[in-house]
Amino acid sequence: MRAVDIIIQKRDKRELSREEIEFFIHGFVAGQIPDYQAAAFAMAVLLNGMTPAETTALTLAMAHSGQTLDLSQVVDIAVDKHSSGGVGDKTSISVMPMVAACGLPVGKMSGRGLGFTGGTLDKLESVPGYRCDLTTEEFKKQLKEKGIVLTGQSLDLAPADGKLYALRDVTGTVPSMPLIASSIMSKKIAAGAQAIVLDVKVGLGAFMQTLEEARVLADLMMDIGRLAGRKTVALLSDMNQPLGSAVGNALEMVEAIELLRGRAPRDYYEHCLHVAAHLLVLGGRAKNLQEGREMAQRSIEDGGALEKLRVLIQAQGGDVAYIDDIGRFERAKFIETVKSPRSGFVSQVHARLVGEAAAALGAGRAKKGDPIDRAVGFLIHKKVGDKVEAGEPLFEIHANDEKKLAEARTNVLSAYRFSDEFVPPLPLFYG
């Protein structure tokens, strides 16, 4: 087998076999197939596509290109959730304690924020002492004993994906459905997931801007899940405006805690119930979504979910006092409420613009490894469909620098659009 013949086959729109895809990926990771051949291959895949069978073979080859996590001795069924990334998406921090409180153990490896999207680890670390660097053994032990883990990636999971992604980034081969889908699914499979809830974000603040592309991606990932023997559910959720109210690390952490006390914006609450219900069904704890939803609701009402969050924070070295008293979280030096410049109905709160404004305040990083400011961000008071009077509070800025505060004011105001006519609220889910 020769790499060039595999490229030629894809160039000529012929389907590749599992053996050919494995040969290519293994050779690429081993350094036997050079970057230039992988780049030509990626461009041929982007322009000529891949069948679900080819995409599944690619996913599994990448998943098995490095270490993998085997949770079969630790839990009955290893469930995982993946969000395609957005603004104000702190779902994991609330949902995982909810499902764990319902008796479904959940262990998850999360990432950090990049660009205008936040990362779960950055939010959790606003609790002093919280460790995101558990070893594999610590991960397994905590999952078995406490039923909940939320940490960073300790293993070298799916190194082929990391290497290929870096190459795609500089060769114009990022926006390919088979390459995106296999990238996401390979990491989940390498992390030992047997059942996966995929939250595919759609809209102005998401990678997928149209419902049509989001649906294609979701269908493809479900195909991969099915062909790879993983139970998979994909949700299409709105990311035209930020999820919930808080945008920024400590602010989002507080909102995630408050949700477990039953105090949270309606959209964020509904979103969490829906994701939790799917996880409980996939994990075999609920017979159907209605039952899963009721269980999740109850876990909040009876304090079980909040208690599980306390267990998680404590197990990973965090200061539990922060959970019991959110007043302890670091606060920014300047907090300013910005009022609505006009009356009407809010018709847009552009998610990407808000995300970029938060990053500019210091909440995000331009490149891996950059430091971030956990205290800064926004509370978005008025969202799409809300009626607002001129002078009414629209949003709140938390900043540590007066110049940046002023810039943020302009930036977030420019994310807003108003209408004189009634505007219906955005749906939470599209399917």
Add this chain to the structure above:
Amino acid sequence: MRAVDIIIQKRDKRELSREEIEFFIHGFVAGQIPDYQAAAFAMAVLLNGMTPAETTALTLAMAHSGQTLDLSQVVDIAVDKHSSGGVGDKTSISVMPMVAACGLPVGKMSGRGLGFTGGTLDKLESVPGYRCDLTTEEFKKQLKEKGIVLTGQSLDLAPADGKLYALRDVTGTVPSMPLIASSIMSKKIAAGAQAIVLDVKVGLGAFMQTLEEARVLADLMMDIGRLAGRKTVALLSDMNQPLGSAVGNALEMVEAIELLRGRAPRDYYEHCLHVAAHLLVLGGRAKNLQEGREMAQRSIEDGGALEKLRVLIQAQGGDVAYIDDIGRFERAKFIETVKSPRSGFVSQVHARLVGEAAAALGAGRAKKGDPIDRAVGFLIHKKVGDKVEAGEPLFEIHANDEKKLAEARTNVLSAYRFSDEFVPPLPLFYG
């Protein structure tokens, strides 16, 4: 400007500007744009195509990526010919003395054979002493004084093409019309050609297997010539069977000399007259093809062309005695005439199979730099359309090894097809 944005533009089927193409090619040659970006770019070009304007910009960027030859002080008009490569194609060796004898100075840089196709330099070097390594100064001096030069490439012409071709070879991006056309034309332009006759071979022994693709390539190269301000004519000539009778270096050299004495197979003679006529018209020595053809014919009849060949051989250090007495050329140890296994009409003499059989005998090389055996090869006596009786001589093998002789017998016989019905001869030109 960023390389990745140029790749993305081509990926998305948008036309590139001259500036963008120049930026990419210059960056690539300078090593600032890595191979993996060039590979992704080449695949995007192959799959999405290029307009004639883009292809011309690419050609000129490659032509000016290194040294160029300026012949404007040496000749009135620098003419050149290019053959896309075939089996038994010794045209340059006969045609250049013909046109030089008609008063049109011609200087040409040729290449060596690779795979099943022969190279002009390898054929010329069967004359002892003949030098193919003239310096640029020697080239210009000889062209001015003698009116004829045929040597190897001394300058680093179009290095971008060499670098890109090596990359295309290993990334499955060879068969792209814009990349093939720009590769050929960039070298001609760098070598100073102002008028170019392109001999595009079509058929079983050519890179272009169908008339349709050959026509597309020819049209594209004429477009480039026009847009780059070069007079360009493209001929489509048959390469289903070998051209003429001789295949193999010394055998072909002898056939090229014999043509200038008026003793040559009809197809090869007609081919040479046609190419010479076009060169004479382009070079302004003949008013039309008919006149060019008559001038070329006269150059053979009056011995002028043969004399020009003697001038060429002598000027480049070759032993002229070989031109006057072809019996001096090195002969193979074993010469065998193979007889026809049946009566009928020859319907095929598969050019690629004959070329591969010659290479197997030692006449060709598998990779650059391999040694070759100049004496071995074939004389093809019966060609498509010829009537043949069982037992009549079909072809002659010249070999230096008995085992290889036996293999060659089988190989060339397998290139033959016969028919009971009359088969018309193959046309020499398709347009």
